[in-house]
Amino acid sequence: MTRIHIDHREVARFAEEKVNLPKDKADEYRAQAGRLRDKLEGYLSEHEDFSLKRIQLSGSLAKGTALRSINDIDMAVYVSGSDAPHDLRALLDYLAERLRKAFPNFTPDQVKPQTYSVTVSFRGTGLDVDVVPVLYAGKPDWRGDLISQDDGSFLETSIPLHLEFARKRKQAQPVHFAQVVRLVKYWARRKKLENEDFRFKSFMIEMILAKLCDNGTNFSDYPEALQSFFTYVAQTGLRERIIFEDYYKASCVGKLSDPVQIMDPINESNNVARLYTSVNAEAIVEAALEAGDAIDAALMAPNKELTLHYWQQVFGPSFSG
Numbered sequence: 001m002t003r004i005h006i007d008h009r010e011v012a013r014f015a016e017e018k019v020n021l022p023k024d025k026a027d028e029y030r031a032q033a034g035r036l037r038d039k040l041e042g043y044l045s046e047h048e049d050f051s052l053k054r055i056q057l058s059g060s061l062a063k064g065t066a067l068r069s070i071n072d073i074d075m076a077v078y079v080s081g082s083d084a085p086h087d088l089r090a091l092l093d094y095l096a097e098r099l100r101k102a103f104p105n106f107t108p109d110q111v112k113p114q115t116y117s118v119t120v121s122f123r124g125t126g127l128d129v130d131v132v133p134v135l136y137a138g139k140p141d142w143r144g145d146l147i148s149q150d151d152g153s154f155l156e157t158s159i160p161l162h163l164e165f166a167r168k169r170k171q172a173q174p175v176h177f178a179q180v181v182r183l184v185k186y187w188a189r190r191k192k193l194e195n196e197d198f199r200f201k202s203f204m205i206e207m208i209l210a211k212l213c214d215n216g217t218n219f220s221d222y223p224e225a226l227q228s229f230f231t232y233v234a235q236t237g238l239r240e241r242i243i244f245e246d247y248y249k250a251s252c253v254g255k256l257s258d259p260v261q262i263m264d265p266i267n268e269s270n271n272v273a274r275l276y277t278s279v280n281a282e283a284i285v286e287a288a289l290e291a292g293d294a295i296d297a298a299l300m301a302p303n304k305e306l307t308l309h310y311w312q313q314v315f316g317p318s319f320s321g
């Protein structure tokens with residue numbers, strides 16, 4: 001196996017130039033989210049009976065796995081109170097109305113209910129913040145019922161615990177865990193652009209890589225780490241149940257009939273892949289086989305031109321080696 005033409009360094013450079021959200025942009029977006037949080041917390045300090053109790057950055061920006069292509073920020077707002085509706089549409093309208101009260105300087109068109117969230121638009125940066133309500137009844141660790149963006153159902157979650165889960169894996173392999181997550185997410189995003197029927201959500205990717213991390217896979221060599229991911233998907237066919245014991249025992253997970261079973265590390269009753277059919281899984285496995293074969297061929301290629309050709313099968317024409 002030769003790495004003369006393209007190796008870890010070239011993949012790392014590609015990640016910095018094409019995949020990763022630049023640090024200055026990430027800092028800007030986090031600062032914007034922080035201003036939104038500070039405004040709400042300031043309002044809460046003066047209105048202790050207000051039904052919005054907490055706002056927290058979530059999603060890829062909070063985890064440090066955001067791609068350069070990010071165009072919005074995810075935040076969760078904890079909604080408390082007996083008057084908060086449990087009907088999805090009514091809850092989103094309720095949240096929008098209270099966000100407008102908390103931010104009176106925003107015009108009505110800057111706070112708009114969407115399908116599963118309320119979008120708050122900042123005119124200065126042009127960046128949108130997608131605010132998702134979490135119904136909160138005072139449980140420890142800020143556990144509450146989040147609206148699933150898969151189907152609009154309510155699922156128990158804890159944003160702080162999810163961020164702690166990600167932080168543990170990032171601490172186990174500083175820099176490299178988050179970077180490999182971003183590289184695989186970039187690959188999956190490209191597959192979705194090629195085929196609108198291809199489904200492989202980012203959270204599933206993160207959980208698979210977290211399991212590999214826990215199992216001792218070394219992520220410091222990016223070609224090898226990517227190959228480990230694609231090999232796992234291909235060999236298991238996504239039929240191996242993935243469970244983490246950070247916050248509950250594996251024995252707490254009941255019997256499921258879903259073809260793909262990747263359990264939420266915070267909620268033992270939530271299979272994050274429950275809507276994925278056997279057809280969806282087969283498409284992911286086929287794509288992983290193709291990507292793995294391309295990386296193998298790239299690492300064996302006799303010249304730079306052929307090596308680049310194979311890597312572009314994984315990452316597209318923007319990969320220049």
